[in-house]
Each structure stands twice: as structure tokens, then as C-alpha cells.
Amino acid sequence: MTAYQNTLDFARSQDAADPLKNFRTEFRFPQHDGRDVLYFTGNSLGLQPVGATDALKQELDDWATFGVEGHFRAKHPWYSYHEELTPSLARLVGALPAEVVAMNQLTSNLHFLLVSFFRPHGKRRKILTETRPFPSDTYAFASQIAFHGGDAAKDLIEVQPREGEHTLRTEDIVARIHELGDELALVCFGGVNFYTGQAFDMAAITKAAHAVGAVAGFDLAHAAGNLHLKLHDWDVDFACWCSYKYLNSGPGSVAGAFVHQRHLGQGLPLFAGWWGHDKGERFQMKREFKAMPTAEAWQVSNAPVFTMAVHRVALEQFDRAGIANLRAKSERLTGYLAFIIAEVAKATKTDLEIITPSDPAQRGCQLSILAHGHGKALFNRITERGVVADWREPNVIRMAPVPLYNSFLDVHRFGAILTECLAGSH
Ligand SMILES: Cc1ncc(COP(=O)(O)O)c(C=O)c1O
Incomplete structure (x- = not known):
């Protein structure tokens, strides 16, 4: 080279x-x-794909043409729109299609996933994260700890860099995980830290978390569309990301979530909504919730078609580029x-x-x-x-x-x- x-x-x-x-x-x-301009801010808000205009117009036109029937008659039927995104998302984060879903917003997804994956009990109550995580994650962790009656000052721990260093060494992260051992409920890191740009060794962190009986999750805001991810093979328990940074899907666009196959269909506790109900009988409007056997079980509301339209165009670009x-x-x-x-x-x-x-x-x-x-x-x-x-x-x-x-x-x-x-x- x-x-x-x-x-x-x-x-x-x-x-x-x-x-x-x-x-x-x-x-x-x-x-x-x-x-x-010399645009170097794709880590904050990605640029607009040219195809976004037509994609949005298609949905506006289909709404005008079909009204409510657009749910089934639109070019991209709204009822199942999120399913169209699944294969691309799965390729992008290294997952099986059943493990991913486009839904909600990033911090909302983090909360919904923490409901299922942060369940402190006995002495296992702590969350370990990176030094200087994105503030929204800190707020989510601290409020979840408080929700369970805990004290974030005690139970939310950041791995600190060594004296004179800005970033973390994998060996120090792994050592801290082992030190906390059976007090650790969850290890939740960014895939890439927003401040330093450090990409963490997600496979090593996950392995160490599992070795002490803890769960491993990742906020991939700065990793999705940026790194070559292999969430399934790395055995990651859960992950979530936004689509407005490297995924170029527009401000506040629909986010994504990953739940590893081994947790699907296991009856994990979750905050339920009708869009997570088994789609075969969703419109039977039954009283009892029957979860989808995929990551879609974590969906709560019907999906945001306009932002998914832009997301679809952006994901197609990733598919073409590889x-x-x-x-x-x-x-x-x-x-x-x-x-x-x-x-x-x-x-x-x-x-x-x-x-x-x-x-x-x-x-x-x-x-x-x-x-x-x-x-x-x-x-x-x-x-x-x-x-x-x-x-x-x-x-x-x-x-x-x-x-x-x-x-x-x-x-x-x-x-x-x-x-x-x-x-x-x-
Ligand atoms: C690492 C990280 N986590 C969470 C967020 C918050 O995302 P949202 O406002 O989409 O919930 C951001 C936003 O930039 C981020 O960089």
C-alpha cells in the first residue's frame, strides 16, 4: 500500500x-x-441521501391516495414497513434477521432493553460502563438503578483510564469486570466512545461479562455504520443504536435494537405494547399479550413510516457499498x-x-x-x-x-x- x-x-x-x-x-x-463544505460531522448527523426526497414523497403520495388503506396498499405497506429494513440491519450489525428491529429512538430503546436485561438481585446490582459515557446513557443507567431502589453513586461504575492516558486498555476493562465479579449485573459500553473515538473490543468485554455471570450490552450510536460489527458471533446480549449519525437517516430518525437469539421467545420481562404482540393475531385485540418470537417483541408502538422511508434509502446504500x-x-x-x-x-x-x-x-x-x-x-x-x-x-x-x-x-x-x-x- x-x-x-x-x-x-x-x-x-x-x-x-x-x-x-x-x-x-x-x-x-x-x-x-x-x-x-468539508463535512466531517457524520458522527453527529450524517448527510442527506439524494434519494430521501423521493422516498418521503412516496409515503406522502400513498397517504394522499390510500388514506388508512396505505397500511396494506402503499408501495411499501406501512403495516410491515419495519420488516423491509430487517435484512439490511441484520447485515449491518452482524445479526440474524430475528435479532434486530428498527424502532423508537436510541435512549428509549436503551431503557426498554434495560427493563429486560438489567434486573438487579441479591448482591448483583452494579452496572459497569466506560469512562465519560454519553450523558444520556448515564441518565438512563442512573434512573434504572433508582427505579430498582438502588443508589447510582454506589452501583454505577466507570472504568477509568490510567494516569496520563485518555483511553481505556482492554486488559483494564476485563480486570475491572473480574474484580466486580458477582456484584456485577450489567456491563454496558458504547461500541465507540463519543468523546475519544475509541472503539472497544466488544467480543472481549462480552466474554468477560459472561464469565462473571453478568449481561453485556452496547450503545452503538457511534459504531453502527462505522465498524464491522458481528453482534451475534460476539455473543452480545443486547444493543441499540441511532440512525442519524453514520446511518444518514436524518435527525431523530428511527433507531434500532438487537437482542441475541438465545434470549428470544424466552419470556423475558419487558414493557409491552401492541406492536410487540404476535403479528398473526395483533388485530384480534386480545387482552393477553403474546410476544413476537423475535426482537420485534420489544416494539411497543406502530412504526414511524416517514423516518423509516429515509432509513430504507440509507440502508440500501450500505448494502450496495458493503x-x-x-x-x-x-x-x-x-x-x-x-x-x-x-x-x-x-x-x-x-x-x-x-x-x-x-x-x-x-x-x-x-x-x-x-x-x-x-x-x-x-x-x-x-x-x-x-x-x-x-x-x-x-x-x-x-x-x-x-x-x-x-x-x-x-x-x-x-x-x-x-x-x-x-x-x-x-
Ligand atoms: C453514544 C450516544 N448515546 C446516546 C445518544 C442519545 O441519542 P438519542 O437522543 O437519539 O436518544 C447519543 C447522541 O448523540 C450518543 O452519541
């Missing part, structure tokens, strides 16, 4: 040889000074961004510290950068020049070159802008 070079020719040649290069034309880019191909490009593209940042740091004599692990196996698209001595002012300057990255308190710039629509040229251009902004600030 060719070594990276900080030249326009190199970036152009990489793009020319990229088998996924045409996907870029399938997205709408916000504009800055008459050209596409997650293995996307991941191969992603490793190379994010590696190029790391290289360019190092080049700029050298040229401008700036301390740009990337806190995301340098090992491609321990990260996805995202790099998190500490710009020592520059911080928010630098972020504001690159923003004014048409770079869309994001700032996370207290002091990190997050950037995610996304293999579906970002190019090597984007990364090279960013390097030039960063150099100008840093040169101007000395």
Missing part, C-alpha cells in the same frame, strides 16, 4: 482509485462560498487524516494531540483532537472557512471522515485550511 503524502496529486490519485468514490454524488452537501469495503476505506481515510494532522503540527510547530487510539482496530472514522493552547478559537476559525467539524466540551475537536461521502481531497483541503488558521494565529 502506498505511503501517505501531503500533496494534492496524492489525494487525487487515492480518490481516483477509490471503488466507493461515486457514492459521494448520492448525498447533498451544505454549501459554503459556492462550494461543498460494510467490509467501507471499513477498508475508512481505515485508510482516517489514517490519512491522522497523517495530515501530524504534518500540519510539524509545519506550524503546534501541539495537536490526537487522543483517539492510533491502532485502526481501536477506532472507527472519528479522530478527537486536543489543540493545546488553541481550543475553541481554532475551531471557530476552521468553521469560518467551511470546515464542518464539532466541538465537545471541555476541549476536543471531533472529526469523522466518512467513507461513503468523504474523499482524500477533503482531508487534504482540510490540512491546508488548518495550516492557514494556525499560521495566522502565531
Whole structure:
């Protein structure tokens, strides 16, 4: 593989040889000074697939044409719309079709799954998570602990990085799991931490959790559509994710959930609703709840057709691109961004510290950068020049070159802008 070079020719040649290069034309880019912005925020909100407009229009037209009969007569019948998404979702997260469902929102799904998978009893009451999890997860964990009469100050534990380190070592996570042993009810990590961009070894964490009799679950907000996931083979108990980041399905779009096959049809306690009822007799309106024998048992409400329409278009793109191909490009593209940042740091004599692990196996698209001595002012300057990255308190710039629509040229251009902004600030 060719070594990276900080030249326009190199970036152009990489793009020319990229088998996924045409996907870029399938997205709408916000504009800055008459050209596409340099969009590096797919880890926050993915770009809009061009096909989203027609997909939404189809549903509006079918609603106008059929009214309530659209449930069965629409081009994509609404009654079973979520089922159309299942095969793609299963491929995307490495699951059996019965193990996945598109439903609700991410934090809602986390709560619904915790109802089934966090059931503290005896001395087994603790939840172990990563350092600095996304706040919504902390709120969900703490409120679930309180719901069961516990005390989050005691029972919610974060694995801390070693002194002077930003990220976690798998061996430390595993050691902490074994230390907590039979006090541990649940290990629940992000697949990729939102702040540092560290990708966790989900197979190793799951194995360790199971070894001490605990359950293993993951919030895949930053992992779905980003990493090559194998949830079934890794033996993960449950997972949930959103679709508005790497899955490009629009703000607040329908989320997803995974429940491992071995838990399906086992009568696990859950918060039930009619859409989780056995679909063969859902409309018999019986009093007694009979759960679907799939992850659909966790559905509570009829599914949101408009957001599923966009999700369907976005998932089709993933099917065409293939997650293995996307991941191969992603490793190379994010590696190029790391290289360019190092080049700029050298040229401008700036301390740009990337806190995301340098090992491609321990990260996805995202790099998190500490710009020592520059911080928010630098972020504001690159923003004014048409770079869309994001700032996370207290002091990190997050950037995610996304293999579906970002190019090597984007990364090279960013390097030039960063150099100008840093040169101007000395
Ligand atoms: C890791 C993680 N978990 C949870 C959430 C919250 O998601 P939602 O508002 O869709 O419930 C986010 C949102 O960015 C996130 O990054």
C-alpha cells in the first residue's frame, strides 16, 4: 500500500482509485462560498441521501391516495414497513434477521432493553460502563438503578483510564469486570466512545461479562455504520443504536435494537405494547399479550413510516457499498487524516494531540483532537472557512471522515485550511 503524502496529486490519485468514490454524488452537501463544505460531522448527523426526497414523497403520495388503506396498499405497506429494513440491519450489525428491529429512538430503546436485561438481585446490582459515557446513557443507567431502589453513586461504575492516558486498555476493562465479579449485573459500553473515538473490543468485554455471570450490552450510536460489527458471533446480549449519525437517516430518525437469539421467545420481562404482540393475531385485540418470537417483541408502538422511508434509502446504500469495503476505506481515510494532522503540527510547530487510539482496530472514522493552547478559537476559525467539524466540551475537536461521502481531497483541503488558521494565529 502506498505511503501517505501531503500533496494534492496524492489525494487525487487515492480518490481516483477509490471503488466507493461515486457514492459521494448520492448525498447533498451544505454549501459554503459556492462550494461543498468539508463535512466531517457524520458522527453527529450524517448527510442527506439524494434519494430521501423521493422516498418521503412516496409515503406522502400513498397517504394522499390510500388514506388508512396505505397500511396494506402503499408501495411499501406501512403495516410491515419495519420488516423491509430487517435484512439490511441484520447485515449491518452482524445479526440474524430475528435479532434486530428498527424502532423508537436510541435512549428509549436503551431503557426498554434495560427493563429486560438489567434486573438487579441479591448482591448483583452494579452496572459497569466506560469512562465519560454519553450523558444520556448515564441518565438512563442512573434512573434504572433508582427505579430498582438502588443508589447510582454506589452501583454505577466507570472504568477509568490510567494516569496520563485518555483511553481505556482492554486488559483494564476485563480486570475491572473480574474484580466486580458477582456484584456485577450489567456491563454496558458504547461500541465507540463519543468523546475519544475509541472503539472497544466488544467480543472481549462480552466474554468477560459472561464469565462473571453478568449481561453485556452496547450503545452503538457511534459504531453502527462505522465498524464491522458481528453482534451475534460476539455473543452480545443486547444493543441499540441511532440512525442519524453514520446511518444518514436524518435527525431523530428511527433507531434500532438487537437482542441475541438465545434470549428470544424466552419470556423475558419487558414493557409491552401492541406492536410487540404476535403479528398473526395483533388485530384480534386480545387482552393477553403474546410476544413476537423475535426482537420485534420489544416494539411497543406502530412504526414511524416517514423516518423509516429515509432509513430504507440509507440502508440500501450500505448494502450496495458493503460494510467490509467501507471499513477498508475508512481505515485508510482516517489514517490519512491522522497523517495530515501530524504534518500540519510539524509545519506550524503546534501541539495537536490526537487522543483517539492510533491502532485502526481501536477506532472507527472519528479522530478527537486536543489543540493545546488553541481550543475553541481554532475551531471557530476552521468553521469560518467551511470546515464542518464539532466541538465537545471541555476541549476536543471531533472529526469523522466518512467513507461513503468523504474523499482524500477533503482531508487534504482540510490540512491546508488548518495550516492557514494556525499560521495566522502565531
Ligand atoms: C453514544 C450516544 N448515546 C446516546 C445518544 C442519545 O441519542 P438519542 O437522543 O437519539 O436518544 C447519543 C447522541 O448523540 C450518543 O452519541
